[in-house]
Amino acid sequence: MNGCKYIRERIDAAERPDVFSFEVNEHLSQCDDCERFAFERSALRNLLAEGTRVSAPVNFDAMLTARLAEVKGRRAYWWLASPGYLRLGAATAGLVVMFFAAQYSGLFSDNNPSNKPPVIAVQPSPTPGPQPGPVQLSPPIHDISTGQPVAMTSGSHNRSMPRIRRGGAPVDGVPVGYFTAESGGVVLVRGSNGDMDVQLPTVSVGAQPLLYVSAGQRPVRTVGTSF
């Protein structure tokens, strides 16, 4: 005769709650505890099975179709989803940062002397303003203390601090009385009378310092940066 533990396992494993094998039935006829166990299990399984089975709502298919269409739409435009969109934005921002970093580090500037842009000469002239050829300066720049003409040039390789030389000696190959706009930007020159500033037409390419030249009265200083 099989033990009660084995019989109860068989009762639990029965496909139907009230149909048992011959060996189980034989045991149940002789064991009251197992018979009570079988009765309780059968009642419990019938109680669980008799519960009302819910059905899907009548609009289940319509709702499913709508949700499925939404899912298909998302899959068709997956690259516009937030992860892809963020990746694209991050890549663009990285390129912009790299561009500005390269620009400020001078990768785009041409330091080769042979490729220097032509010097824009400014000659004294009673009619200021941009003209074809050399631009004339009015009034002429003179040193206040000596009365000598002042030659204003920027250094050959100093981009931000143009130098002011006295006398008529050529400086870096630039004729006396001329000053270059090599540093670019807008150069403000206080006249020899100290009363007015003369804005000179210059060529500005890229980021260049904005200079304020004080004709010997004040040190040259960088006012700002102009693009």
Added chain:
Amino acid sequence: MAAVTHQAQAIELGGSRSAEAVSDHELLAAIRDGDEVAFQEIVRRYRNPITNFVYRMLDDYDRSVELAQETFIRVYTSASRYQANYSFSTYIYRIATNLAISELRRRKRRKTVSLFSPFTNDDGEAVEIDPPDLNVLQDETLIQNERRRAVARAITSLPQKYRAAIVLRDVEGLSYDQIAQTLRLSEGTVKSRINRARNLLKEKLSVYI
């Protein structure tokens, strides 16, 4: 529903058999090829069992319908990855079980407390405080409804690892082997969990047995 049935009966896969005679595996193969009618047939076959199963797991009809739809969406979107190593019913019940368990865990994180089971026993299991009404009820319908509600509450008070097994076995009627495949457990573990769940339910539903 009738329209869908007629439409499903009208389709013929392979040119000779109606959709009713086509196996689930063949329908999945047709879905992989983009056959929308085959997908409708799968939905027609399993929408009620899946909705009922999830409802028994959650005791929340609206959410059960949503998760049943999510189950079918996953079947559709992952049809290309489906492998016919076991029955499709096992496959779809596994998806539904995973969704239901995820929902139960989400609710547990939100710490929702049922008014019927505000206490736990020494094992951490929810103890239902639902004293039976000993008054005589005249209406048999009310009695049946009360019994069904008691059964539903007793099932939802079970720990989730027991709940899925007992619902699949005693409500949906799956075999131990199918339950083991669905839950990815050994058959011995499934039998143990079902036995434990029945013992717990017997205590909770002793009034109705």
